[in-house]
Amino acid sequence: MSDAQKQVKPFKFPPENSVGEPVINVLNLSKTYKPQIKAVDNSSLQVYEGEIFGFLGPNGAGKTTTINMLTTLLAPSAGTAQVAGYDIITNASGVRQSIGVIQQDNTTDKHMTGYENLIFTGRLQGVPTSLAQKRAVELLELVELSDAAKRKVETYSGGMRRRLEIACGLVNTPKVLFLDEPTLGLDVQTRSAIWKYVKSLKEENAMTLFLTTHYMEEADSLCDRIAIIDHGQIIAVGSPSDLKAKLGGDVIELGVKGKEKDLSELILALPLVKTVTKENSVYRIKAENGEEAALAVIDKLRAQGYFVTKILVNKPSLSEVYLELTGKAFREEEQSKSEFFGKKMNFEF
Amino acid sequence: MQKNQVQTRLFQGFGALFERQVKDWYKSPVLFTLTLIQPAIWIILYGKSFPLSSIPGLTSSYFSFLSVGMLAFVVLFAAVYSGMNIVFDRQSGFLKKMLVTSTARGTIVISYVIANLFKALVQVGILILVAVALGMQTANITAAGLVGAFAAEALLAIGLSAFFTMVGVFSADPNVQLAVMSFISLPLLFASNSLFPTSSMPTWLQYVAKANPLSYASDAARQTMLGATGMMSLMFDFIFLAVFAVVLSALSIMLSLKLLSK
Numbered sequence: 001m002s003d004a005q006k007q008v009k010p011f012k013f014p015p016e017n018s019v020g021e022p023v024i025n026v027l028n029l030s031k032t033y034k035p036q037i038k039a040v041d042n043s044s045l046q047v048y049e050g051e052i053f054g055f056l057g058p059n060g061a062g063k064t065t066t067i068n069m070l071t072t073l074l075a076p077s078a079g080t081a082q083v084a085g086y087d088i089i090t091n092a093s094g095v096r097q098s099i100g101v102i103q104q105d106n107t108t109d110k111h112m113t114g115y116e117n118l119i120f121t122g123r124l125q126g127v128p129t130s131l132a133q134k135r136a137v138e139l140l141e142l143v144e145l146s147d148a149a150k151r152k153v154e155t156y157s158g159g160m161r162r163r164l165e166i167a168c169g170l171v172n173t174p175k176v177l178f179l180d181e182p183t184l185g186l187d188v189q190t191r192s193a194i195w196k197y198v199k200s201l202k203e204e205n206a207m208t209l210f211l212t213t214h215y216m217e218e219a220d221s222l223c224d225r226i227a228i229i230d231h232g233q234i235i236a237v238g239s240p241s242d243l244k245a246k247l248g249g250d251v252i253e254l255g256v257k258g259k260e261k262d263l264s265e266l267i268l269a270l271p272l273v274k275t276v277t278k279e280n281s282v283y284r285i286k287a288e289n290g291e292e293a294a295l296a297v298i299d300k301l302r303a304q305g306y307f308v309t310k311i312l313v314n315k316p317s318l319s320e321v322y323l324e325l326t327g328k329a330f331r332e333e334e335q336s337k338s339e340f341f342g343k344k345m346n347f348e349f
Numbered sequence: 350m351q352k353n354q355v356q357t358r359l360f361q362g363f364g365a366l367f368e369r370q371v372k373d374w375y376k377s378p379v380l381f382t383l384t385l386i387q388p389a390i391w392i393i394l395y396g397k398s399f400p401l402s403s404i405p406g407l408t409s410s411y412f413s414f415l416s417v418g419m420l421a422f423v424v425l426f427a428a429v430y431s432g433m434n435i436v437f438d439r440q441s442g443f444l445k446k447m448l449v450t451s452t453a454r455g456t457i458v459i460s461y462v463i464a465n466l467f468k469a470l471v472q473v474g475i476l477i478l479v480a481v482a483l484g485m486q487t488a489n490i491t492a493a494g495l496v497g498a499f500a501a502e503a504l505l506a507i508g509l510s511a512f513f514t515m516v517g518v519f520s521a522d523p524n525v526q527l528a529v530m531s532f533i534s535l536p537l538l539f540a541s542n543s544l545f546p547t548s549s550m551p552t553w554l555q556y557v558a559k560a561n562p563l564s565y566a567s568d569a570a571r572q573t574m575l576g577a578t579g580m581m582s583l584m585f586d587f588i589f590l591a592v593f594a595v596v597l598s599a600l601s602i603m604l605s606l607k608l609l610s611k
Contacts, residue, residue: 071449075610097451105442111373123365124450126358168446 022046023176023208028079031065039065041232052202052209054223058326062232063212067180071101084175100169102179106161110154114145114164117153118171125172139167143197159190166197179211195222220318230326243321249274250290254283255310270296290315362452366460374468384472388423389479392416407546408577409486416480417570418543421563423472424506425538429530431465432513436526458514458605465510466503473502489576497573504590505566508597515601518608543567547580565589
């Protein structure tokens, strides 16, 4: 049970390890609306090149206000930010040239075809027409809309429109792409398709992505780092695994035949195990790596001649972290709690 | 690592924005036809149906007088609807999309005004053809006169479009825009010399009409196209219209920019 093994995995993009300047550097940014409503309250934040950065928070927490300020749609009340090296206040035009924005609403023109929308957006971004035409063809391919390129957007389905929206955000080959809930209200297939594009963009173009979403499992699997904002203040920043580790690791529930003997000491001796508590006949084990620890526990107990009747690995999810920090969700009833929090793996013996 | 100030190409995106608006108009057959038919119906209804030839202060037939006055009416209604476009674009999220591109905000506002100017002048041209076909007096029409008439209507169109675009930026709600449209448009039309000469109006209305830019556009167009005796000198008409166009454009564009970057 050495300390080294209990160490949390390091950040994927630790600020102290990063070389160079952040691509997005938010400095004491605030937005106050008239009657002293602080939509964003003195927030600071750094996002580094090539990161997928998730910005999470309850409705009204200040996510969209922050994105609107970073994309120069809103002027900050105090503080500032640099995006791609340009100041959002003094050099808004530079910012707009360097970014792509995928907004919550559908902003494509439904009277134009998909192809025309891309050319139009390209022209607004100052992309030369010949280049815009080339990009349009490539992007329609990327988002799998080549077949619908010559159709008017009014004939598109919701998912197709979202995909076109993403293509439009990319027409100027931005350094930073902002996505404000790009998968809101979409079916599972479209959501996974959209995240597939997002991942490929990151890998191929070293683009930095700044996104908001309400789907915790998406943020968990996709984002390198996450910031959680509530009441206009950033309350946590870190990689999903780091944030989850702060909750104390995975929980294993274990049932053993023969209730009389306390096996806690035996289990605690295993390397990955952090704590063991016994409630009636069930042991609750907190461990670093749930699946591995569970197998080690089973092996150990079997070797000692004990019969494991039940084992359950509960990995803390980002939702749990989120609820722990924001504490706003309507609490579910007991029976659906397990479903609502975290993934469970159930082995019955 | 502050980078240098970025200057976007002058009028970047203007062509794209202008094209989009004009296409939306002429590619919608209903919209396009109605905007052309409406004033033609008015000149037929008022100019041909009512025996209004005995109105004092007329130096031409009432039909000719009204036909030229209708040009200002066409410009007014085109401008009123121009504000609606920006309201719809805001509702559909399209405005937001434009605002996050590197196209300058001034260019966005100006594109609405210029696209509307273009639509208004096309309608003015078609109305002149319809009026001539229906018997408008053509004896005094010269090329220079036509240019003068178009110039007067263009100045009116710029000022009014800038104003209604600003109202459109201001009123996020289409209902507000519609209320402003109907509140302003008809009184502005009737309190001008577009339908009747000022000399036939009660004195108080004459003062109103003389402050109304529609009167000056109609007055200038009648002098250049019909050789009519003007309410004011042609020079004064043009100065009034130019000042109106410049002041309203400057004011509206400045206010729009401020509203767009809250």
